[in-house]
Amino acid sequence: MSPAFSVSTFAQPHLRRWRWLVLLLVCLPAALTRAQTASSEEEADGEEQFVVIKADKVIPVVGKEVDNGMIIVVNGKVRNVGRGLEYPLNAKVIEARDLVVMPGLINPRTRFGLGTYNRSGVHSNLTVEPEFFPRNDAFEPLLDAGYTTAGLVPWGAGIPGRAMVVRLGGPTEQRILTKTSYLVVDPSKQTLREGIEKAKKEIEKVENAQKEFDEKQKQAKPTSAPATQPATSSAPASQPAFQPPQIDPTVQVLVDLLQKKEGVFALVEVRSASDYLHFEDLFKQYPLAHQYYLNNSWQTDFYHVAAKIGEQKYRVLAWPYVSRVQSSAERVHVVRQLVESGAEVSLIPINDSADEHARMLGRTSELVREGLSREEALKALTLNPARLLGLDARLGSIEKGKEADLIFLTGDPLAAGTQVRKVMIGGQVVHTVSREKQ
Amino acid sequence: MSAFGRLVRMSAWTVASLVTVGLLTLTPGAAAQPTSQPDTPPETQPASQPASAPSSQPATASSATTSAAATTGTTTTQGTEKKDRYFAVVDAEVHTVSGPVLRDATVLAKNGKIIAAGRQVRLPDECEVLDARGMRVYPGLVAASAGGLHGPKPAEDTTNVFSLSMNIAVAVGITTAIAGNDACKLTFGAVEDMVVKRDLFVNLRYDNGAPLERAQLRTDLERVREHLRKVRTHEEEKKRNKDAKPPDGAWIKEKFERYRKLLERDAIALVNADRATDVLAAAELASEFGFRLVVRGAYEGWVVAPQLARAEAGAIITARTAVDPDERSNHPTGSTIENARILAAHGVKVAVGPPTASIVTFGVGGRDLTNLNLEAAFAVRGGMSNEDAVRTITIDAARVLGIDERVGSIEVGKDADLIVCDGDLLHFMTMVHYTVVNGRVVYDKAKDTLFGHIRPQGERIVPEFDDQWPRRLQWRD
Numbered sequence: 001m002s003p004a005f006s007v008s009t010f011a012q013p014h015l016r017r018w019r020w021l022v023l024l025l026v027c028l029p030a031a032l033t034r035a036q037t038a039s040s041e042e043e044a045d046g047e048e049q050f051v052v053i054k055a056d057k058v059i060p061v062v063g064k065e066v067d068n069g070m071i072i073v074v075n076g077k078v079r080n081v082g083r084g085l086e087y088p089l090n091a092k093v094i095e096a097r098d099l100v101v102m103p104g105l106i107n108p109r110t111r112f113g114l115g116t117y118n119r120s121g122v123h124s125n126l127t128v129e130p131e132f133f134p135r136n137d138a139f140e141p142l143l144d145a146g147y148t149t150a151g152l153v154p155w156g157a158g159i160p161g162r163a164m165v166v167r168l169g170g171p172t173e174q175r176i177l178t179k180t181s182y183l184v185v186d187p188s189k190q191t192l193r194e195g196i197e198k199a200k201k202e203i204e205k206v207e208n209a210q211k212e213f214d215e216k217q218k219q220a221k222p223t224s225a226p227a228t229q230p231a232t233s234s235a236p237a238s239q240p241a242f243q244p245p246q247i248d249p250t251v252q253v254l255v256d257l258l259q260k261k262e263g264v265f266a267l268v269e270v271r272s273a274s275d276y277l278h279f280e281d282l283f284k285q286y287p288l289a290h291q292y293y294l295n296n297s298w299q300t301d302f303y304h305v306a307a308k309i310g311e312q313k314y315r316v317l318a319w320p321y322v323s324r325v326q327s328s329a330e331r332v333h334v335v336r337q338l339v340e341s342g343a344e345v346s347l348i349p350i351n352d353s354a355d356e357h358a359r360m361l362g363r364t365s366e367l368v369r370e371g372l373s374r375e376e377a378l379k380a381l382t383l384n385p386a387r388l389l390g391l392d393a394r395l396g397s398i399e400k401g402k403e404a405d406l407i408f409l410t411g412d413p414l415a416a417g418t419q420v421r422k423v424m425i426g427g428q429v430v431h432t433v434s435r436e437k438q
Numbered sequence: 439m440s441a442f443g444r445l446v447r448m449s450a451w452t453v454a455s456l457v458t459v460g461l462l463t464l465t466p467g468a469a470a471q472p473t474s475q476p477d478t479p480p481e482t483q484p485a486s487q488p489a490s491a492p493s494s495q496p497a498t499a500s501s502a503t504t505s506a507a508a509t510t511g512t513t514t515t516q517g518t519e520k521k522d523r524y525f526a527v528v529d530a531e532v533h534t535v536s537g538p539v540l541r542d543a544t545v546l547a548k549n550g551k552i553i554a555a556g557r558q559v560r561l562p563d564e565c566e567v568l569d570a571r572g573m574r575v576y577p578g579l580v581a582a583s584a585g586g587l588h589g590p591k592p593a594e595d596t597t598n599v600f601s602l603s604m605n606i607a608v609a610v611g612i613t614t615a616i617a618g619n620d621a622c623k624l625t626f627g628a629v630e631d632m633v634v635k636r637d638l639f640v641n642l643r644y645d646n647g648a649p650l651e652r653a654q655l656r657t658d659l660e661r662v663r664e665h666l667r668k669v670r671t672h673e674e675e676k677k678r679n680k681d682a683k684p685p686d687g688a689w690i691k692e693k694f695e696r697y698r699k700l701l702e703r704d705a706i707a708l709v710n711a712d713r714a715t716d717v718l719a720a721a722e723l724a725s726e727f728g729f730r731l732v733v734r735g736a737y738e739g740w741v742v743a744p745q746l747a748r749a750e751a752g753a754i755i756t757a758r759t760a761v762d763p764d765e766r767s768n769h770p771t772g773s774t775i776e777n778a779r780i781l782a783a784h785g786v787k788v789a790v791g792p793p794t795a796s797i798v799t800f801g802v803g804g805r806d807l808t809n810l811n812l813e814a815a816f817a818v819r820g821g822m823s824n825e826d827a828v829r830t831i832t833i834d835a836a837r838v839l840g841i842d843e844r845v846g847s848i849e850v851g852k853d854a855d856l857i858v859c860d861g862d863l864l865h866f867m868t869m870v871h872y873t874v875v876n877g878r879v880v881y882d883k884a885k886d887t888l889f890g891h892i893r894p895q896g897e898r899i900v901p902e903f904d905d906q907w908p909r910r911l912q913w914r915d
Contacts, residue, residue, distance in 0.1 A: 274599045274601070274629070
């Protein structure tokens with residue numbers, strides 16, 4: 001590399017002509033590495049944090065499971081999944097050759113860690129933000145159970161408000177993923193109907209005010225007098241813009257849904273097959289974007305409508321039961337019926353207790369034993385909830401570009417006795433399950 | 439070498455080295471080599487998603503696909519164009535109740551309404567056909583005395599359409615029932631077209647146990663009647679004098695509005711009265727003020743049957759109520775098995791109901807809606823004819839509730855509410871094999887778990903009546 005070397009060696013006359021070639025060859029590696037770093041635009045400081053996970057088995061949920069698999073994580077996002085991958089020397093390697101790695105579980109509708117209060121009625125504008133304080137240990141039981149993301153919902157009967165999607169670990173400033181997600185609707189057709197009627201009145205109110213304003217504008221023009229002021233405007237000499245009257249905030253989201261605004265849908269809880277039919281009847285009358293949360297408890301009659309739900313290709317939340325036909329001991333696998341008819345099922349714990357979250361993998365394995373396909377079951381815990389929440393570009397499976405929210409299990413997720421050993425969120429191991437709990 | 443030559447050589451090497459460097463940077467290297475931006479994750483969507491947006495966009499994608507799902511839902515259920523829905527029951531003995539018995543007949547319904555009933559009915563191409571060979575078709579039973587089948591008001595929003603009560607009720611042939619103060623269909627498995635008529639009755643209290651209410655009711659009715667007289671007088675006056683002032687009607691709201699409807703015969707009054715004195719009082723009130731009356735209970739109605747008939751009243755009774763007569767009285771008292779016959783003979787519209795007006799699955803059996811056809815059979819015991827007894831649970835029950843233009847008999851234009859059973863409706867062995875509500879089969883005995891195992895179809899061992907009341911000549915096929 002040093003010009004001195006080349007000069008001294010190639011000072012000899014018969015080698016003189018080769019000095020440029022040697023110079024070139026010596027400078028080539030430096031030039032190449034410079035080029036490499038020059039084309040990188042990732043980090044401001046030019047550094048990429050590589051984390052490499054070496055596992056006994058990697059279950060990406062989308063695609064084939066990889067034995068002796070490796071996951072390359074760069075800056076908290078998955079870069080590659082495979083076997084025998086290359087990685088830079090400065091990568092942090094996590095040896096997990098006795099563990100199975102899969103995406104973190106997602107609970108899209110829960111109130112874990114939050115309190116109760118007295119509220120009922122239609123409050124579509126409310127969110128969980130005022131009650132969310134991500135203390136370091138608040139969600140630890142969920143992390144123990146393998147959950148990395150949760151959709152927190154407001155409390156109250158009727159239409160309590162909108163869900164908020166949060167990460168259950170990692171740096172507090174990165175915890176909130178979506179501040180306002182779906183609208184929570186309780187299984188009361190009358191409350192929803194009343195809310196929709198009220199929202200329609202608000203829309204009419206705005207339309208009437210708009211019409212009045214337009215009328216006034218039309219009348220004002222021929223007389224060439226200064227435009228009369230609309231009701232709520234206080235603009236001076238220039239043409240005042242139309243100030244629409246304030247829409248009642250409690251039905252604002254219902255107004256958005258009626259006006260088919262993007263990015264929001266109603267998640268309607270239904271307790272029986274009849275409830276589903278009732279809400280479908282209501283949505284025929286007032287089309288709104290909606291999905292369903294089925295309370296298919298241990299005794300259920302949802303088998304009456306499972307095929308219909310599947311035909312409509314709904315995304316449903318369901319409980320992980322193999323249920324019994326009401327008033328009988330005859331068993332019916334409603335979750336399997338839903339999946340096989342085409343619905344996209346997400347499984348959630350039957351209540352908000354830590355125990356039920358811990359039992360989820362066990363209950364899911366029972367569904368698989370009774371005939372649900374393994375791939376669909378694993379998707380129902382990970383990818384489908386991500387899709388329901390609109391976050392499937394970031395979460396739900398181990399694929400290039402998605403967040404590295406992973407859980408490390410002591411065995412196959414659907415095998416008996418499997419426990420969660422480590423939880424990784426955003427490429428950092430945020431939780432290790434203590435030995436006593438195992 | 440010349441200076442020029444040296445210059446050429448140097449520039450050649452420079453160019454060559456730059457080209458080599460350039461080529462090496464642009465070719466894809468090892469896994470550790472970074473690219474400038476991450477690729478979008480592969481699209482994972484259900485295979486047959488219609489108007490699909492790629493799932494790589496976060497918040498908007500799910501709503502786009504959910505609105506696609508929602509709109510898919512609406513469009514598939516409504517259909518691209520409204521198609522007529524045809525349903526037919528073929529080759530049966532059709533008891534129309536309001537007309538003759540049609541043998542080997544077909545009943546054809548379009549969109550839930552009967553459009554033809556007879557022997558030579560041509561079926562359209564796309565028609566759901568129910569073969570009822572060897573069986574009888576009756577109109578769906580109307581339960582004028584019922585409860586627990588539908589949810590609270592508004593029933594079309596609160597009813598559990600898969601409830602065990604409704605399942606049993608359609609299994610025994612009931613297709614329309616009173617729910618609170620509304621008449622609702624038993625649309626098992628669907629929520630459309632449930633309510634037949636709302637606010638059937640105006641409840642009046644006019645029995646001896648409430649003298650204040652009695653007095654108040656008389657006063658109020660007289661007041662409203664006086665107002666209506668003034669309105670009629672004013673209308674007459676208006677023809678002569680345009681400036682005549684109309685009588686003040688602002689006080690006519692709530693209960694007075696109900697009484698006004700009553701006196702103008704737009705509503706029906708319902709009075710709970712059992713004893714002869716109470717029934718008589720209600721009948722006389724109805725005669726005096728000229729409103730439509732239905733008396734519920736009326737186990738002593740037979741005593742004052744002529745007065746009830748004069749008031750053109752209806753009665754909802756239990757034919758087999760047994761109440762001892764009052765020994766102290768020198769008027770006829772107590773119940774009688776002939777109650778239904780006597781009332782019907784005088785021209786009172788009789789609707790029969792069970793002692794317990796709901797479906798009961800525990801306790802002492804046989805007192806609930808499960809055997810509505812046998813409640814009517816008890817009327818036959820008291821001397822009523824078979825045909826009249828069938829009317830008490832079909833067309834007359836519909837008349838009492840005021841819904842007879844829609845249900846109660848098999849006539850063109852009425853709703854397609856039918857039951858297909860394997861014998862005479864009043865026979866205890868008869869079972870319902872199919873129940874049709876609004877042109878849809880809501881109960882199929884062979885497929886349902888309730889009674890499917892009892893005398894499956896094909897084992898028709900229900901004997902024909904070899905006796906009829908009243909006795910008359912019959913021809914047999």
